[in-house]
Amino acid sequence: MSARRIGIMGGTFDPIHHGHLVAASEVQARFDLDEVVFVPTGQPYQKGRVSPAEDRYLMTVIATASNPRFHVSRVDIDRDGPTYTIDTLRDMRSVYGADASLFFITGADALNRILSWRDALEMLAAAHFVGVTRPGFELTDDHLPEDSVTLVEVPAMAISSTACRDRVAAGEPVWYLVPDGVVQYINKRGLYRGSGNVTPV
Ligand code: ATP
Ligand code: MG
Structure with missing residues (x-):
């Protein structure tokens, strides 16, 4: 089996x-990835209060369930303390092995x-x-080490969680900003209703 592309x-x-x-879909196709693993953060250290990890995890499962190449990992929500991506990558490396090629996907704002x-x-x-x-x-890589990042144009979706x-x-x-099942889950759990909403990052 050739080395997996994750x-x-x-x-x-x-x-x-x-x-x-x-x-995720665009990068999966462009880089011929075997799978894309969605990793919901535990407690994000650069954000304020966020919804319970279990709700965010389940919404991610619901949204990705129909795509055979999409998976969801609990590594960050099951690790104690704030989430750092360096730990995510170490955990992914130990799950997928030294041979796997890991591609970490980030939007322009995060990059x-x-x-x-x-x-x-x-x-x-890593x-x-x-x-x-x-x-x-x-979208720029001027601030980053050479060859550490590839920039990719994806269909423009002017949508944010905030x-x-x-x-x-x-x-x-x-509706139509998030998958139907996620709309239904938000309603079922009464998420985001009141004030005290979380801050954007
Ligand atoms: P929030 O408003 O709460 O910060 P968000 O929409 O930015 O939410 P995040 O969970 O913070 O979503 O983002 C996770 C990753 O997805 C980041 O790398 C972010 O840049 C990227 N991303 C989020 N929304 C988009 C989008 N509309 N187009 C491209 N990349 C996106
Ligand atoms: Mg964000």
Whole structure:
């Protein structure tokens, strides 16, 4: 069996939306990935309060269930303490083995801030990074080590989890911004209803 090619899509997924899914699908096809693993964060250290990890995990499972190449990992939500991507990559490496090629997918906004992440240079060496376009953000690798990242244009989806939360709080629909099952899950659990919504990052 040749070495596996694994995409990793980290995120808070509060909630997961079609911007995440289109980015993952596009990179899967472009890089001929065997699978893309969505990894919901535990406690994100650069964000304020977020919805319970179990709700974010289940929404991610619901959203990805129909794609045979999409999977969801609990490594970050099951690890104690704040989530650092360097730990995610170490865990993924031990799951998939030394031979696997790991591709960590980030939107342009995340890529712009990536040098502020813990052990950034070690992290950039632990996987190949794929930066994808996101409306409203410039996609550049000028600040990053040579050959550590590939920039990819994906279909523009002007959707953010923050906007989804705000819409639910305001009683506005999120149909077609997130998968149908995620709309139903948000309603079933009463997520994002009141004030005290989480802050965007
Ligand atoms: P929030 O508004 O809560 O920060 P978000 O929509 O930015 O939510 P995250 O969970 O923070 O979603 O993002 C996870 C990853 O997905 C990041 O790398 C982010 O850049 C990327 N991403 C999110 N939305 C899009 C989008 N519409 N297009 C491309 N990439 C995206
Ligand atoms: Mg974000």
